Amino acid sequence: MICYAMCGSFCTLKDSFDILEGLKGRNYDILPVMSETTYSTDTRFGKASDFIARFEQICNKSVIHSIKDAEPIGPRFKPDAMIICPCTGNTLAKLANGITDSSVTMAAKAHLRNNRPLVIALATNDALSANLINIGKLLSRKNVFFVPLRQDDPANKPTSMIADFKMIPQTLDSALSGRQLMPIF
Numbered sequence: 001m002i003c004y005a006m007c008g009s010f011c012t013l014k015d016s017f018d019i020l021e022g023l024k025g026r027n028y029d030i031l032p033v034m035s036e037t038t039y040s041t042d043t044r045f046g047k048a049s050d051f052i053a054r055f056e057q058i059c060n061k062s063v064i065h066s067i068k069d070a071e072p073i074g075p076r077f078k079p080d081a082m083i084i085c086p087c088t089g090n091t092l093a094k095l096a097n098g099i100t101d102s103s104v105t106m107a108a109k110a111h112l113r114n115n116r117p118l119v120i121a122l123a124t125n126d127a128l129s130a131n132l133i134n135i136g137k138l139l140s141r142k143n144v145f146f147v148p149l150r151q152d153d154p155a156n157k158p159t160s161m162i163a164d165f166k167m168i169p170q171t172l173d174s175a176l177s178g179r180q181l182m183p184i185f
Contacts, residue, residue: 002172003079003111005033005104006055009086009123010045013038015165016085016121017054022169023083024058031077032059033107035091039065070103074110081176082111082118085147085168089124089131095144096134112143117175121147121168127161139184145175146184 004020006013024030032055042048055063064070073079084091084104094105108118120138124131127149138144147163148171167181174181 001029001031001077001079003031003033003073003077003082003107004059005035005082005084005087005107006038006051007035007084007086007088007091007104008037008041009088010038010041010043012086012123012162012165013045013051017051017058019085019165019168020055020058023172026169030059030061031064031073031079032056032061033064033070033073033103035088035102035104036065039063039103064107065103067101067103067106070106071110073107074113078114079111079116081116081172082108083121083168083172084108084118085121085163085165086123087120087163089122089126089134092120092122092124092131092138093134095120096137115143117143117145117172117178119145119147119168119171119175121163121165121171122149123162125157125160128159139180145171145180147171148181148184150185
């Protein structure tokens, strides 16, 4: 079983769903988790209800979207790995600093207590500024793996980076073997 969590980088959700469908095609049983913000916010990129419906249709399970419902992921469900795609800079900072105040951070905390891999597909405008220290903290943490990153618009957004979502399957395979896929940047 794979736990797949989505945070509010709304402009990347379509790409995340494409990867999710590919993982489902690899016959993974997938447990869906959404941040409370993603679960409840309509944006110019789509309606929350449409995202929820698509997530539940792909996974054939109800979306977990509260701290209370995410807590049993570690002790009860015990996924082989967890993927956060997209992972916002806000969620990254919380993970790096031990803050558990959302469904996604609770799911990650609960999952990591079983010493199994957490794969982070980052999408943030401040990766090379305020969040650089948090990337460094998590790179040194056991069982935390990053999907390789690149600057998405160096001229207009010089501190912004996004994971290469197409590399999630490779990163997952590598993480399940205990190795960080290289190069990261």
